[in-house]
Amino acid sequence: MGTAGLVLPQACLVMANGRQARFEKWRQAFEASVPARMRAAKVVGASVAITARDTASHYAASFGFANLRRHRRLTVDTPMHLASVSKLFTACALVQLFERRGDDLHADVNDFIDVRIRNPHHPATPITPHQLLTHTSSISDEGYGDVSFPGDPKQSLSDFLQGYLVKGGAAYSPDGSFLKTQPGAQWNYSNVGVALAGHIVEKSSGQSFASYVEENLLRPLGMGNAHWYIGDFAPEVLAKPYRLQNGRFVELPQQGYPDVPAGMLRCSVSDLAKALRAMLGQATGAQALLSPGAVKQMLRRQVDSRLHGYQGLGWTQEATASHAVVGHTGSDNGASNMVALSQDQAQAVALLMNVDGTKQTARFRASVVDDLLAGAKLMA
Secondary structure (H helix, E strand, C coil): CCCCCCCCCCCECCCCHEEEECCCCCHHHHHHHHHHHHHHHCCCCCEEEEEEEECCEEEEEEEEEEECCCCCCCCCCCCCCCCHHHHHHHHHHHHHHHHHHCCCCCCHEEEEEEECCCCCCCCCCHHHHHHHHHHCECCCCCCCCCCCCECCCCCHHHHHHHHCCCCCCCCCCCHHHHCCCCCCCCCCHHHHHHHHHHHHHHHCCCCHHHHHHHCCCCCHCCCCCCCHHHHHHHHCCCCCEEECCCHHHHHHHCCCCCHHCCCCCEEEEHHHHHHHHHHHCCCCCCCCCCCCCHHHHHHCCCCCCCCCCCCCCCCEEEECCCCEEEEEEEEEEEEEEEEEEEECEEEEEEEEEECCHHHHHHHHHHHHHHHHHHHHHHHC
């Protein structure tokens, strides 16, 4: 089944009257261009958003389908799989919890968990929570691979981590679970490392990772239909994931994996915009996720540029069609996403797609995010 019927977006816009005219011209041109670009890139559905730290202005629009078989259109309120964009929420949860408790991100992870984890190649060197959020922990995904299964994981986060990172565990391998470099000495993107950060949230808070994030991040922001587990959603609510195969879109099952904090959050683009605005420091009072100092800390460069171009706490360096940005991508089976910040970090944009990443979707993603950043400037 193709992508016919992508002409009309479902959109919402809130903006002060003084800026509306120039933004409206951009919006009309942008929305008119998207359907043809989606057809060329073989994209089933795409949701976009722009939000700003310093104004109440926001924009969201959706194009295409959440379910091709049922002809259910994608809307700005349709929950979609964030994949690795979820890591921003995990990082925020850990920074928030440590700030509230007065804990040190540079302490030994073993101070916060009930098993001992060390890189066997450097047993005297502690791994720290800071390193988990900056991908410098020396924990490697090499022995884990890209494992996912239909439905929610059957294995708990704790059991998964103990089996992979603790000597004697079923999936433990000195060279598969860890790099040979010392913790802190190399940037190496690690899903397992972020999963361990989520486990520290569990052990330090005394509640499950998912429930902590719901109570302390999602609920205060009014994100009522955002969940880490597939089973928490009502039937026929989620956007279906798709893969292009032999020229046709094939519906995939909703998939999960035991390293939940690394990529299993699902929410709508409108809810994601709420969270991004809060992560930039706009939310106040009961909705404030972090102190102003913690917001700045998360966005500040945390890793030597000789190791990686830019790495904050969760935030990392990504690329649009024209330049490098601070943000985060997310790719999984039937998901290809990107969040990016404006150069002054006053605006955030997001693109969520319910289709596998390909060279065509990657180009579409990069160019659309460029367009959204241009629109964000007009809202400033």
